[in-house]
Amino acid sequence: RQINFVGRSWRSGEGTARFSCARRRWRRRRIREKEAEAEQAMRRCAQLQEQVAHVKVESIAWQAKALEAQHNTNILRAELERATATTPERTGESAGDGGGLAMVEDAQGSHGSCRVCLWRNTTVAVLPCDHLRLCADCAAAGVAPACPSCGQLSSSIFHVVFC
Numbered sequence: 001r002q003i004n005f006v007g008r009s010w011r012s013g014e015g016t017a018r019f020s021c022a023r024r025r026w027r028r029r030r031i032r033e034k035e036a037e038a039e040q041a042m043r044r045c046a047q048l049q050e051q052v053a054h055v056k057v058e059s060i061a062w063q064a065k066a067l068e069a070q071h072n073t074n075i076l077r078a079e080l081e082r083a084t085a086t087t088p089e090r091t092g093e094s095a096g097d098g099g100g101l102a103m104v105e106d107a108q109g110s111h112g113s114c115r116v117c118l119w120r121n122t123t124v125a126v127l128p129c130d131h132l133r134l135c136a137d138c139a140a141a142g143v144a145p146a147c148p149s150c151g152q153l154s155s156s157i158f159h160v161v162f163c
Helices: 013-086 104-110 136-141
Strands: 124-127 131-134 156-159
Touching: 124 136, 131 136, 136 156
Parallel strands: none
Antiparallel strands: 124 131, 124 156
16 A cells, blocks of 8 residues: 655655655754754853863962961961060959959059050959959940950959049
């Protein structure tokens, strides 16, 4: 039995030629589409390689900054340790021994300036550490919720009157 294709038989030469010509055109079109896809994929690959190179450069720059910051931190830490090791212990800087005011020499007339404003005389002791380091104005303003000398939280303050 033969199948007719628009009035012609599939087995006739003319119908087969048309079919093979259409098939070749379809194959060429598919090849062009695949070539275009491959070219687009190549462009995308090049873009991604450029981005990777850019990220690598940024990464190296950030690593250098991190190493520099770490180096500076180590230098500052060493300077701080050296400064704290060479600073003589001051009279009156107790760590909260609770045995009354530890600034006996400070109270006898050699008291210094306020550790907050740096220009008024100290007249307020911070409790519980007993450091005499604040002036009355800074203590009243509440600018130092912790001792300016040792950093211990202040439970209360004690006004000292010098005669």
